[in-house]
Amino acid sequence: MKILVCVSKTPDTTAKVAFKDSNTKFDDAGVQWIINPYDEWYSLVRAIELKEKDAAVVIHLVTVGLADAEPVMRKALALGGDEAIRINADSHDSFYIASQIAAIAKEGNYDLIFTGKETIDYNGSSIGGMVAELLDMPYTSLVLKFDLNGNTATVTREIEGGEEVSEVNLPLVVSSQQGMAEPRIPNMRGIMAARSKPLKVVEPIAVDALTSIVSFELPPAKAGVKLVDADNVAELVKLLHEEARVI
């Protein structure tokens, strides 16, 4: 059983969002990079749990990124991946990224490919579906629970106002979210072991990007809060009804 976990680096969740170069680039000055929470907390940890149950499971990690993505890959290895692959390219076009991942996946013949629900910076929620399409595999998205029984996965995914349970045979692509596993932190042994685990660097295949970022914008600043006295709740209701017109 071979699992490929897609890992992307994202700014720390408290990072200040600002832009540079006439609002065409994210300003990463002083930004701390972390593993995209969905990739770390849910995809990777669930893969590790599957490996703990079945020693035959092999976990590979893949990222599309430049050398500055290596610290987060080392951290992912410290949590429990067996081997990491970095595709040496920098892109924000989902199709470009997915094509790179699909090329690696084809070569590695994976039974299961985990992606996160979305990256918390570009919020595409797209890579999993694209990789699945490129590999002609089924795709279950926004997965809350994932179990394996031999070659069959039992998957609970989020639907509007509820959950849906389904069964599907491997190979399969999944996008994971809260519920699939509990966050863990790497231990000292994992951190030591990660130093000697392979982190392969491969060059990207030629793919044309289909989209490009023209510019970024910040939302207009709020006018400021209108405070209502706690003893005058009726005033708030009046404001919401007559001024804001939302009730």
Added chain:
Amino acid sequence: MSVLIFVDQADGHIKKSSFEILTYGADVAKQLGTTADALLLGATKEDLAALGKYGITKVYHIDNANLNNLDAQVYAQVIADAATQTNANVIVCSHNQTGKAVAARVATKLKAGLVAGACALPDTSNGFVVKKTVFSGKAFANIKIASAIKVISVNPNSHSTVIGDGNATVETLNINVPTPKVKVTAVNKISGDIPLTEADIVVSGGRGLKGPENWGIITDLAKALGAATACSRPVSDADWRPHHEHVGQTGIQVAPNLYIAVGISGAIQHLAGVNRSKVIVVINKDAEAPFFKAADYGIVGDAFEVLPKLTEEIKKLKASA
């Protein structure tokens, strides 16, 4: 050339977010000087000709038992085939759970650039540029699509529905529907509740409520307003509330007309999930709580005193309306 809108339904009823994208798609078609058609998959209880009221010319309905549950692979195949047969060059869907499952696959099949999570109509003055939310609502990016065919998935609650007159013609298409590989074995709906991502009003509770036994004041207010309920992450982590109510950067992102935050401090990760709300009301006993900086209206006070009063006042308003 035409615009094709993929209409999503639940239990045979078209979702609110899909009515929004009918108007969005019709507006895109107007901008491009072409027509907007809709595509609906699986059994339906809706009067499809009536979609003409949203500016739709033709409704393509493919009623096949293999489409009654969502298998992303099957749906994407059918939507892409329909787009090709009808010569569509812009495909619009909602960035809801279904859209997140299928839009990327459809785009890949058609070698089309995708903007996922669009929040405005495209700017076609110089190419084809679509604004989308990034950094979990903390910013926007303008994305240029270079390919001939474009796929746009639109954030729920970001485009208002416009209803006019007219009738659409309803047709089917000759499309081969593959057998799903994903076999649905159970659907668990949380009955009675309003789905969070569809709600106009959301009442949300945080750790300030002290424990799950106190949630009555939240649900009472939500009931009076016809609102959905939500919570902060520590609340769902502690199992005070179900996980699907957790909003924020790592939870659900909502954009209702009104978001009422009760006993929530307003951490940056929480704000990321709610800052697209049109109006934010914060009720917190600490005047220094960061949430007040992101709020439109606020009450500094004890939730346990303020909320029951607020619920009473809302009931009075509703009774007088």
